Amino acid sequence: MPLDHTAHGVYPIAPTPFTEAGAIDLASIDSLMEFYRGCGCTGVTVLGLLGEATKLDAEEALIVASRYIQRAEGLPVIVGVSSPGFAAMRSLARAVMDRGAAGVMIAPPASLRTDDQIVGYYAQAAEAIGADVPFVIQDYPLTFSVVMSPRVIRRIITDNPSCAMLKHEDWPGLDKISTLRGWEAEGMRRVPILCGNGGLFLDFEAERGADGSMTGYAFPDMLVDVVRMAAAGQRDAAHDLFDAHLPLLRYEQQPGAGLAIRKYVMARRGMIACDAQRRPSAPMSATTRQEVDYLLARLARHDPRAA
Secondary structure, eight states: OOOOTTOOEEOOBOOOOBOTTSOBOHHHHHHHHHHHHHTTOOOEEESSTTTTGGGSOHHHHHHHHHHHHHHHTTOOEEEEOOOSSHHHHHHHHHHHHHTTOSEEEEOOOTTOOSHHHHHHHHHHHHHHHOTTSOEEEEEOHHHHOOOOOHHHHHHHHHHOTTEEEEEEOOSSOHHHHHHHHHHHHTTOOOOOEEEOGGGTTHHHHHHHTOOEEOOOOSOHHHHHHHHHHHHTTOHHHHHHHHHHHHHHHHHHTSTTTHHHHHHHHHHHTTSSSOOOOOSSOOOOOHHHHHHHHHHHHHHHTTOGGGO
């Protein structure tokens, strides 16, 4: 089913698994989807930054997205279609929607600077992919260097009925969530807000009104638990579990190192067969691996899933 205002929970950003030789590992996509379904994820997002989308050609991107959609077994799949040009964006968006995707995610190009440029870009993108394709705004100024104020996001939502979700990754951004939820109470059309940033602020994002998480942390089952506990009013329990994971979350958030760490932990947990990245890549050093193992051992004292 296409994305709508009811979307919530945890949509992990899925990696693209590779073999040691650099080929797409379809069997690991299958095992990942089995893990995501089994731990209570409510959807999945593919071909994001964690998915190494820029290292895939057009045919490979469609193969990866199609495999995730096939193995989702009813879970909604969002596909990243960001591209320098609208022709490639439209081609991938239409292809994945034909295969059963729930929607697509669009990040702003770094060349955008003014509010009107940002609003105009999303209007053109929505027109290019088709008004029948639900799209997700990816608000990640730390990576894309495009700053979207709450007013800009409100204009995009108001002007484009096919805008179906906000992926919120501003930092600091808790007040942005509160502002948008306040405007919804005054009549602005509601869209789900799922948060990224490696999950670093999920404990308070959920309390500010976020509907869930969309990040690639290697413990999506923990994210599911925190979102569930927050919704149930179990504040202390949610924060206690989240706090136990904070050292690993923080370590993983290092620019340039996060992908290698996430894939390493996912491989250790049996979610994928190996932690290979496609080149250009930044592999982990032996010292980094030892430090991650140390963090996992400490985490296991509080969460046995890290053992």
